[in-house]
Amino acid sequence: MNDLILTERRDGILVVTVNNPPVNALSPGVPEGLVAAVKAGNAEAAVKAIVIIGGGKTYIAGADIKEFGKITSGERGGIALAPLLREIEDSNKPVVMAIHGTALGGGLETAMAGHYRVAVATAQAGQPEVKLGIIPGAAGTQRLPRLAGTAKAMEMCAFGEPVSAQDALAAGIIDEIVEGDLLEGAIAFALRTPGVRRTRDLTAKLATPEEAESLAVAVKATAARKMRGQKAPLAAVECVAAASRLPFDEGCEYERAAFEKCLFDVQSKSMIHAFFGERTVAKIPGLSKDAAIAGVKRAAITGAGTMGGGIAMVYANAGIPVLLKDVSEEALERGMATIRGNYENSVRKGRLTSADAEARLARITPVLTYDGFDQADVVVEAVFENLELKRKTFAEIDAVARPGAILASNTSTLDIDAIAGATSRPEWVIGHHYFSPANVMRLLEIVRGKATSDSVIASSMELARRLRKVGVLAGNCRGFIGNRMFGAYRGEAVMLVEEGATPWQVDQALYDWGMAMGPFAVGDLAGLDVGWRIRKEFRHLEIAGKRYPEAEDLLCERGWFGQKTGRGWYEYDAQRNASPNDEALALARDYAAQRKINQKKFTTDEIIERTIYALVNEGARLLEEGIAIRPVDIDMVYLLGYGFPVWRGGPMFYAGCVGLPRVLDAVKRFEWEPAPLLAQLASGPSGFTGWSAR
Numbered sequence: 001m002n003d004l005i006l007t008e009r010r011d012g013i014l015v016v017t018v019n020n021p022p023v024n025a026l027s028p029g030v031p032e033g034l035v036a037a038v039k040a041g042n043a044e045a046a047v048k049a050i051v052i053i054g055g056g057k058t059y060i061a062g063a064d065i066k067e068f069g070k071i072t073s074g075e076r077g078g079i080a081l082a083p084l085l086r087e088i089e090d091s092n093k094p095v096v097m098a099i100h101g102t103a104l105g106g107g108l109e110t111a112m113a114g115h116y117r118v119a120v121a122t123a124q125a126g127q128p129e130v131k132l133g134i135i136p137g138a139a140g141t142q143r144l145p146r147l148a149g150t151a152k153a154m155e156m157c158a159f160g161e162p163v164s165a166q167d168a169l170a171a172g173i174i175d176e177i178v179e180g181d182l183l184e185g186a187i188a189f190a191l192r193t194p195g196v197r198r199t200r201d202l203t204a205k206l207a208t209p210e211e212a213e214s215l216a217v218a219v220k221a222t223a224a225r226k227m228r229g230q231k232a233p234l235a236a237v238e239c240v241a242a243a244s245r246l247p248f249d250e251g252c253e254y255e256r257a258a259f260e261k262c263l264f265d266v267q268s269k270s271m272i273h274a275f276f277g278e279r280t281v282a283k284i285p286g287l288s289k290d291a292a293i294a295g296v297k298r299a300a301i302t303g304a305g306t307m308g309g310g311i312a313m314v315y316a317n318a319g320i321p322v323l324l325k326d327v328s329e330e331a332l333e334r335g336m337a338t339i340r341g342n343y344e345n346s347v348r349k350g351r352l353t354s355a356d357a358e359a360r361l362a363r364i365t366p367v368l369t370y371d372g373f374d375q376a377d378v379v380v381e382a383v384f385e386n387l388e389l390k391r392k393t394f395a396e397i398d399a400v401a402r403p404g405a406i407l408a409s410n411t412s413t414l415d416i417d418a419i420a421g422a423t424s425r426p427e428w429v430i431g432h433h434y435f436s437p438a439n440v441m442r443l444l445e446i447v448r449g450k451a452t453s454d455s456v457i458a459s460s461m462e463l464a465r466r467l468r469k470v471g472v473l474a475g476n477c478r479g480f481i482g483n484r485m486f487g488a489y490r491g492e493a494v495m496l497v498e499e500g501a502t503p504w505q506v507d508q509a510l511y512d513w514g515m516a517m518g519p520f521a522v523g524d525l526a527g528l529d530v531g532w533r534i535r536k537e538f539r540h541l542e543i544a545g546k547r548y549p550e551a552e553d554l555l556c557e558r559g560w561f562g563q564k565t566g567r568g569w570y571e572y573d574a575q576r577n578a579s580p581n582d583e584a585l586a587l588a589r590d591y592a593a594q595r596k597i598n599q600k601k602f603t604t605d606e607i608i609e610r611t612i613y614a615l616v617n618e619g620a621r622l623l624e625e626g627i628a629i630r631p632v633d634i635d636m637v638y639l640l641g642y643g644f645p646v647w648r649g650g651p652m653f654y655a656g657c658v659g660l661p662r663v664l665d666a667v668k669r670f671e672w673e674p675a676p677l678l679a680q681l682a683s684g685p686s687g688f689t690g691w692s693a694r
């Protein structure tokens with residue numbers, strides 16, 4: 001035994017505690033220690049039964065994800081958890097698993113290798129491996145259907161969502177919910193346990209092979225839709241189905257082969273990168289350790305349009321009361337009606353109880369003046385995207401907000417320093433850029449100005465966490481990380497059309513590649529006038545002789561702004577179903593003819609390279625300029641805010657998978673100016689990995 005596993009004896013019960021903070025992952029030594037403890041318990045006559053419990057805040061949260069990279073790089077051998085868990089199950093003395101916090105992945109698999117499971121009411125259990133691009137790899141797909149039935153197991157393994165203790169009890173995954181102290185309850189359970197019951201021997205709940213096959217067809221169809229492009233959910237379903245036709249040991253072998261295939265696939269590497277990325281972006285190098293973090297108890301927002309209303313919901317959902325101001329009764333009513341409609345929708349879909357929805361709505365107070373803004377710990381400006389208007393609004397906020405309040409702008413492109421300059425306290429001003437719909441998208445791009453204090457940055461990162469967002473810190477430039485790169489990407493898409501591709505061909509290529517939507521469909525949704533207005537505003541910065549994507553301006557000049565005008569690159573019927581707008585394409589072709597732009601046919605690969613490498617090249621510039629701290633910050637912005645497929649890991653990670661020399665070659669072939677950092681790293685051994693601006 002080792003420090004990772006602690007044992008004590010109580011009332012003839014051997015209590016085994018996993019001691020591997022913070023989440024008791026099954027790092028090397030943990031499963032071996034558990035087996036040794038169980039064996040010791042079996043050898044000791046005075047021990048009647050064994051209880052295994054997690055120390056600290058949780059039961060076992062799974063295999064140690066950091067080890068997977070070592071396996072795929074060949075640094076260590078494969079994962080050998082399943083045989084170890086089998087040894088625990090072999091115990092001749094009853095093993096009771098005591099669960100609090102989360103029993104996830106290898107954690108639930110360990111729990112199922114015990115003979116019984118008890119849990120506190122707040123515990124959760126799940127097989128979330130698919131979220132890492134893998135499947136359960138320690139017999140989870142074989143034991144779970146034996147406990148919970150094939151249908152439930154398939155759903156849990158395919159979609160990866162955890163279930164509550166109550167659901168787990170109803171499904172047969174756990175045997176009892178303990179009220180009061182978990183360890184006491186588990187010991188009491190162990191003392192009255194009827195004896196050993198091995199999960200692998202249970203077969204009553206397994207579907208017949210035929211039933212399992214038809215269940216698999218249905219679940220795979222849903223997974224293919226909900227988790228488009230991902231391989232692991234399909235593999236997980238097949239393994240659960242295999243439990244119905246194969247004996248336990250052969251089922252485990254089947255699972256092992258499928259697990260390894262997933263583990264060595266680039267999809268799992270990408271998704272593991274995203275898992276750690278989500279946690280890495282919260283760590284800001286160079287930020288003063290003493291930066292005070294301001295707690296936010298009350299918020300105030302000015303601007304009750306789509307964004308302001310969505311942001312108000314974000315605060316209300318996190319339990320923070322919020323004032324929502326607009327200039328007219330009518331605008332406020334419209335904003336509140338949209339919010340109410342959104343909550344009603346959630347109730348209708350069963351995502352919220354009506355009491356919950358009412359409580360959230362009650363946290364939002366519509367107001368026509370700044371009265372009460374002096375009580376807010378954070379004031380969010382969400383008015384129209386116009387610098388003068390934002391400066392005027394900030395001057396007003398400056399006059400009313402209390403000292404020490406965070407003053408945040410929801411600008412998506414404008415200069416934070418110019419906005420902060422309208423106040424007497426630029427160190428308190430910061431960008432909080434939300435993504436539409438604000439109450440759904442998980443990204444919060446946090447933009448530091450040159451004067452923004454460390455404390456305001458640290459407080460904003462902490463606030464993001466409380467609002468259940470992932471905060472990514474960006475520097476100040478036009479468009480910050482997200483929209484500056486998006487400009488390069490979308491511009492390239494328009495140029496492809498100017499050169500002979502069709503918008504629907506480009507959209508289809510990128511959708512099939514994994515993007516949530518194609519760039520033209522996105523433009524139509526967001527409103528083509530937004531980009532048009534920005535292009536006009538910044539025309540004076542354009543470099544003479546350089547080609548810019550302009551065909552879209554011709555649509556805008558005709559008032560074709562996309563969905564809101566019924567017509568953009570696509571035409572929309574009353575239900576907003578899209579069909580190609582051939583007249584828009586004709587405008588693009590006329591434009592190309594006037595400009596004498598050569599026409600050609602594009603392959604799907606060419607479309608992907610032109611658009612995705614445009615992201616990469618611009619991303620490399622952002623790194624060089626220090627606008628993005630690390631490549632992973634860019635990746636998280638794209639995964640959480642722009643519908644980039646998680647199984648490709650984000651643009652910078654993807655570039656590493658393709659190989660930077662190949663990306664650089666393409667960039668040169670397209671006659672773009674390569675970002676110097678791209679050129680520099682392409683000749684080095686590790687690409688973007690480990691590169692940091694600080």
Ligand code: 3HC
Nearest residue numbers: 023025061062063064065066104105106128136137138279
């Ligand atoms: N392995 C390694 N490190 C892990 C880990 C794991 N399974 N789970 C969490 N961590 C690390 C995090 O990276 C973080 O590290 P940091 O402090 O250095 O950034 C730290 O533990 C704390 O994690 P969180 O910040 O996420 O803590 P929370 O309290 O918010 O959440 C949690 C806890 C719900 C357990 C969440 O961490 C989580 O979902 N973890 C992943 C669970 C999972 O996917 N398990 C399956 C693993 S794959 C597997 O088991 C394969 C098997 O079938 C063979």
